[in-house]
Amino acid sequence: MKDFFKEAKGHLMTGIGYMLPLIIGASLVVAIPKIIGLCMGITSLDPYAEGTGFLHILKLIENVGWTGIGLINTVLAGFIAYSIADKPAIGAGFIGGAIASNTQAGFLGAVIAAFIAGYTVRWAKKHIHLPESMNSMMPLVICPFIATGLVAIIMGAILADPLAWINNSLVAWLKEMSTSGTSQLIMAIILGAMIASDMGGPINKSAWLAGNALLAENIYQPNVFINCAICIPPLAYAIATVIRKNRFSESFREAGKGNWVMGFIGITEGAIPFTLVKPQVLVPINMLGGAVGAAVCSILGAKGDIPPVGGIYGFVSITNGWAYLAGIAAGAVLIAVLATLAVDFNQQSEESSEEIDMDEIEISFEDIK
Amino acid sequence: MKIVGISACPAGLAHTPMAAKALEKAGKKLGYDVKMEQQGSMGQVNAITPEEAKEADLVIIASDQKIMDMERFANKKVIRVDINICIKAPEAVLQKCVAAVNK
Numbered sequence: 436m437k438d439f440f441k442e443a444k445g446h447l448m449t450g451i452g453y454m455l456p457l458i459i460g461a462s463l464v465v466a467i468p469k470i471i472g473l474c475m476g477i478t479s480l481d482p483y484a485e486g487t488g489f490l491h492i493l494k495l496i497e498n499v500g501w502t503g504i505g506l507i508n509t510v511l512a513g514f515i516a517y518s519i520a521d522k523p524a525i526g527a528g529f530i531g532g533a534i535a536s537n538t539q540a541g542f543l544g545a546v547i548a549a550f551i552a553g554y555t556v557r558w559a560k561k562h563i564h565l566p567e568s569m570n571s572m573m574p575l576v577i578c579p580f581i582a583t584g585l586v587a588i589i590m591g592a593i594l595a596d597p598l599a600w601i602n603n604s605l606v607a608w609l610k611e612m613s614t615s616g617t618s619q620l621i622m623a624i625i626l627g628a629m630i631a632s633d634m635g636g637p638i639n640k641s642a643w644l645a646g647n648a649l650l651a652e653n654i655y656q657p658n659v660f661i662n663c664a665i666c667i668p669p670l671a672y673a674i675a676t677v678i679r680k681n682r683f684s685e686s687f688r689e690a691g692k693g694n695w696v697m698g699f700i701g702i703t704e705g706a707i708p709f710t711l712v713k714p715q716v717l718v719p720i721n722m723l724g725g726a727v728g729a730a731v732c733s734i735l736g737a738k739g740d741i742p743p744v745g746g747i748y749g750f751v752s753i754t755n756g757w758a759y760l761a762g763i764a765a766g767a768v769l770i771a772v773l774a775t776l777a778v779d780f781n782q783q784s785e786e787s788s789e790e791i792d793m794d795e796i797e798i799s800f801e802d803i804k
Numbered sequence: 805m806k807i808v809g810i811s812a813c814p815a816g817l818a819h820t821p822m823a824a825k826a827l828e829k830a831g832k833k834l835g836y837d838v839k840m841e842q843q844g845s846m847g848q849v850n851a852i853t854p855e856e857a858k859e860a861d862l863v864i865i866a867s868d869q870k871i872m873d874m875e876r877f878a879n880k881k882v883i884r885v886d887i888n889i890c891i892k893a894p895e896a897v898l899q900k901c902v903a904a905v906n907k
Contacts, residue, residue, distance in 0.1 A: 451814055635819055640814070793896055796889050799885075
């Protein structure tokens, strides 16, 4: 069972990996017309849906972006299914994801549909044996038909209503939580600390996964905090290497330059080499910085009205983008100051590969047909 | 010993190249011929050719995700390992995999 969940998580991650470029492309295409509109003093392009002129064109472009955002469940489910059982499962996965959107079964529905599609195809490949001459029927006809049929029965008929109910309740609860002041602040602090804790490790990835899953539900606020916290640690060490040069060895100062880029595009991992110098002190400092940054973001009113784009430049996709930037700056400066006070980065890294016990490394053989 | 491998992570930005570089560097140090393909956000980078796949003694997959074109490694010894551990302890990972294959 544990193995199944581990495998399922891999499929989910693969699906999200394929979903991300879609979200980012689509969000930017929504955001840029909105910003141009804002520069012209117009807060919403909705009144220009009909008619002619420049603003109407902006609205048409924005609509294309929204079409992309509407595909999130579809693409997610399609590629989860693909991850499980390759090409024959993709179609059923796409259909399942689209049905999940239509029946309001949402992200949860999309994931369930994808697993039905994927595992059905995998089962069929293993257990249905046709005569040699008809073998080409399997991937092209039999597998897609069985998988799509099962998705239709389960997702379309049986689970549509219950899943829609669960999903809608969940979404209502999370929306409530991400709009009201105090609970939003608590959410920001928790997510910020999680993201900055192990930088790309399991804790960071669970927060990140939750944020991305919620994008499929049109809940964008948590991702504002997540994206903010992601930029903070690498940017913090980039700033630190500049403001306290003498605390860093030559190679760290060099790494600091790379961290400007990592901070800008939002890759927490950039902070790993710095943090490893003294993790027992620096991890708490990083978490504090992430939490404070996200909290500042929340208090100053950075809002996710469209899917937020990661990285510092992601502020264009955020309502009150300046608050987002202020949050990043606050968190990063805090870490830069505290970290250089507490730790001298001239010394060698404490953790080296020798310290890891061979038995801790799990490996597993895999059969390729 | 010829080792080929593929690294992949969800966003495909940071862990993927970090793990690939770490394993290649560790290979150089330990005297193994290591080539890592990266399946990240840019698609396949530094791809393993079918010839290289055929010559390899061992295939390391540093990922828990879907890997493209696994057919290349049919009938090969393929080992899956967590990508994070490859960054943290690349030499230990290589040694453990080699030991497991030689057993």
